Amino acid sequence: MSATAGARKRGKPASGAAAGAGAGKRRRKADSAGDRGKSKGGGKMNEEISSDSESESLAPRKPEEEEEELEETAQEKKLRLAKLYLEQLRQQEEEKAEARAFEEDQVAGRLKEDVLEQKGRLQKSVAKEIQAPASADIRVLRGHQLSITCLVITPDDSAIFSAAKDCTIIKWSMESGRKLHVIPRAKKGAEGKPPGHSSHVLCMAISSDGKYLASGDRSKLILIWEAQSCQHLYTFTGHRDAVSGLAFRRGTHQLYSTSHDRSVKVWNVAENSYVETLFGHQDAVAALDALSRECCVTAGGRDGTVRVWKIPEESQLVFYGHQGSIDCIHLINEEHMVSGADDGSVALWGLSKKRPLALQREAHGLRGEPGLEQPFWISSVAALLNTDLVATGSHSSCVRLWQCGDGFRQLDLLCDIPLVGFINSLKFSSSGDFLVAGVGQEHRLGRWWRIKEARNSVCIIPLRRVPVPPAAGS
Structure with missing residues (x-):
């Protein structure tokens, strides 16, 4: 047995290369043990690092990281845009x-x-919005020497035609109030002179297109004028007494006329022709009005009737209600009208009833000494087309505005507009922005009274509207 083998057997350390090899083995074992210790220690360090990383995850992220997370795919973008x-x-x-x-x-x-x-049943509610004008707001146009008897307003509200007992007709500018044209009085029997009226002009009418103006006088004549230039075109003859009422049918050149000879005549102005004559009134006819339908309404004066004339059927409807002479009438719409009489009453009518729907007696009050009072005559009436607003005139020193109740069964006073004199004619503008009154010292049909302090003039009354606030809870 060798010495080396014996030494290993006894457990003694070996010398030489064998000892170096054994030492290397021991070092490797120690190193591996150290590595294991390190790995264990490294495991603990990893746990601590992971704990630190978790705390970092709670801290705010960098914008670059958020942008990376907010980035959407093309499919998501398409879906968002489609939504x-x-x-x-x-x-x-x-x-x-x-x-x-x-x-x-x-x-x-x-x-x-x-x-x-x-x-003919349209009734726009405008009366409650009307505010009474101040006296200073009323424009007064003076040019006639005698009492104004009638007036008309052009359809575009740009001009006013007025006529008077001085036999003249004046065309006024609405904007400036200046005279645009004067048709002078014609001398009787004067041949070759400019045409005109030689007696009191009692009535006028203008066509709805503003082309023709018609005027009638006490000499039984109807003169037709070109409204723009005031050039005379035709003269219609045929009535046997004073021409007291004229009206064009709206949308046409058909003219209706009435006279103190108790008749109603129909004319075609565009063709300068006479059409027919209608009879029925028992006394001088005082006034006439018409709208779009082929019919007209007349105030029968002292025969106490209002009549509706159906031209194609050549028939008439007769209405009774006033106690005195019915001197003025005006259509509110195709089915309703207002009239005034010298008994001081104002009546609202419907074509389906032969009696007034509403009757306002002593509409302008009473005059005279105590115990001998008499009502003020109603000398003119007007209505704003298709509304509930009505105006009446007398010689009571005021024009009165009224509201027609629902169904035209009531007449309520709105306000008084002070005007001294006989209010012989009233007309509303097409827009309803103003009311024009023809004022005179005398009644248009006679000389029963004379009011010296009155001025013969055309008065333009502005009508301002103030919207009525809705009722509580409406």
């Missing part, structure tokens, strides 16, 4: 639906008004 587009389309459709509903409401309202207007 936005659909939302815009939905909003547009809702807006269009609202606009259509609004337009339909407007169209329905207009159609309803058109139907009511055609039936």
Whole structure:
């Protein structure tokens, strides 16, 4: 047995290369043990690091990291844009639906008004909005020497024609109040002279297109003028007494005339021709009016009747209600009218009733000594077309504005507009912005009284509207 083998067997350390090899083994074992210790220690360090990383995760992230996370895919972007587009389309459709509903409401309202207007039952409520004008706001146009008897306003509200007992006709500018033209009095029997009236002008009418002006006088004549230039065109003869009323049928050149000879005549102005004559009144006819239908209404004076003439049927409807002479009449719409009489009463009529729907007695009060009082005569009436606003005139030193109640069954006083003199004619403008009054010292049909302090003039009364606030709870 060798010495080396014996030494290993006894457990003694070996010398030489064998010892170096054994030492290397021991070092490797120690190193591996140290590595294991390190790995264990490293495990503990890793746990601590992971704990630190968790605390860092609670801290605010960097913008670069957020942008990375907020980035969307192309598919997500398409989906988002499609949703936005659909939302815009939905909003547009809702807006269009609202606009259509609004337009339909407007169209329905207009159609309803058109139907009511055609039936003659349209009644726009404007009377409550009218504010009484101050005396200083009334414009006074002076040019006639004698009492104003009648007047008309052009359809575009740009000019006024007035006529008087001085036999002249004056065309006034509405804006400036200046005279645009004067048709002078014609001398009787003067041949070759400029045409005109040689006696009191009692009535006038203007066509709805503003082309023709017609005027009638006490000499039984009807003169036709070109309204723009005031050039004389034709002269209609045929009445056997004073021409007291004229009216054009709206939308046409058909002219109706009435006279103290108790007749109603129909003319075609465009063709310069006479059409027919209608009879029925038992006394001198005092006034006449017409609208779009082929019919006219007349005030029968002392025969105490109001008559509706149906031209195609050549028939008439007769209405009774006033106690005195019915001197003035005006259509409110195709189915309703207002009239005034010298018994001081104002009446509202419907074509379906032979008696007044409303009757306002002593509409302008009483005059005279105690115990001998008499009502003020109603010398003129006017109505704003298709509304509830009515005006009446007398010689009571004022023009009165009235409101027609629902169904024209009531007449309520709104306000008084101070004007001294006989209010012989009243006309509302087409827009309803003003009322024109023809004022005279005498009544248009006679000389029963004379008011010296009155001025023979045309008065333009502004009508300002103040919207009425809706009632509480409405």
